[in-house]
Amino acid sequence: MSSDTPIPVFSQNIHPFDARGVAKRFRHAAIFGALAALQPGETMRFCNDHDPLPLLQQLQGHFGDHIKIDYVSRQPGEIVIDFHVLA
Template identity: 75%
Template sequence: MAHDCSRSLGVGAVYPFDARGVAKRFRHAAIFGALDALEPGETMRFCNDHDPLPLLSQIDNIFGERIRMAYVQREPGAIVIDFQVVS
């Protein structure tokens, strides 16, 4: 049986999202779409070259308590944030 990449891996799954590879004009829309596609218990591991404070504020305004944010790495040039959907 072939692997179906469109299927969720389920609760506890961590999906990587490297924002550095997305054109700047599409970046926020792509991030919001990816977050909206997550199921409760799933996590998007976001990687970026700078701390996206305005984006974090937008995510909080759009998703509220549905998304839990936690820094995994917070160093200049290397930012990793886990966004987990809570039920």
């Protein structure tokens, strides 16, 4: 998935977040802020060029059971993850 390829979205409750277009020094703050802005039942579809394993650990530590993480695509250079916000 190149940076000009749109992130597939099939529901109005899914909000795309393409991290590839965010400066690296701002990425984690932007991701945390975006997730904090979502309501229960909404999903952020995250796209990145690498698997963000340290970020996933940080998100789980911060949000705990309030988010569910599901990989949509885990191909090299094409990482797409759904972050589901739970009640």
